[in-house]
Amino acid sequence: MIYFVSTLLVDVTNSTDGQITYIERSYQMPESVAKAPPLLIDAMLGTLARRLRWLGYDAEYRSDLPDDEMIRIAKEQGRLLVTRDRELAGRRDVRALFIASLVLAEQIQVVEDALGPSFGPARCMVCNGCLLALSIEEATLLVPPYVARTQTEFGRCDRCHRIYWPGTHWPDLMKWKGSQ
């Protein structure tokens, strides 16, 4: 079986001089399921979570849980923890990706550099649900008339039932990967 290797960067803070050290951890997965692992996004990275969903990453976001609970969920669901908390990212009992930057574009770059592209279809930006293809006939009953007249491709979130179509809701990205 063919394998590829991806590298995660985990921050460890040197408490004596405040320097940050990066430790590389590698893991392997079969090429047939090669895609970014599901993510658990920590507090203060909500905007990043929304962007990552639109790029196709499975990115759950929680901002209200203590560290131990985040770790429990990450392990239970097999999610990579993405956090701005250096101490949390450095813990040995969880796979984590540390995000140092406050700049969204740089945060996305860190994720893509560490994990590669998602290869997954866009997900609901609001709740991380899967977007399922919606026929024009169904969509016509649910979207504004102008949208129904001008669009041909629609997706509906399987969790919150929001409806998406290309180029809207997130006009600066204009990226639509469909839901097939």
Ligand SMILES: [Zn+2]
């Ligand atoms: Zn949704």
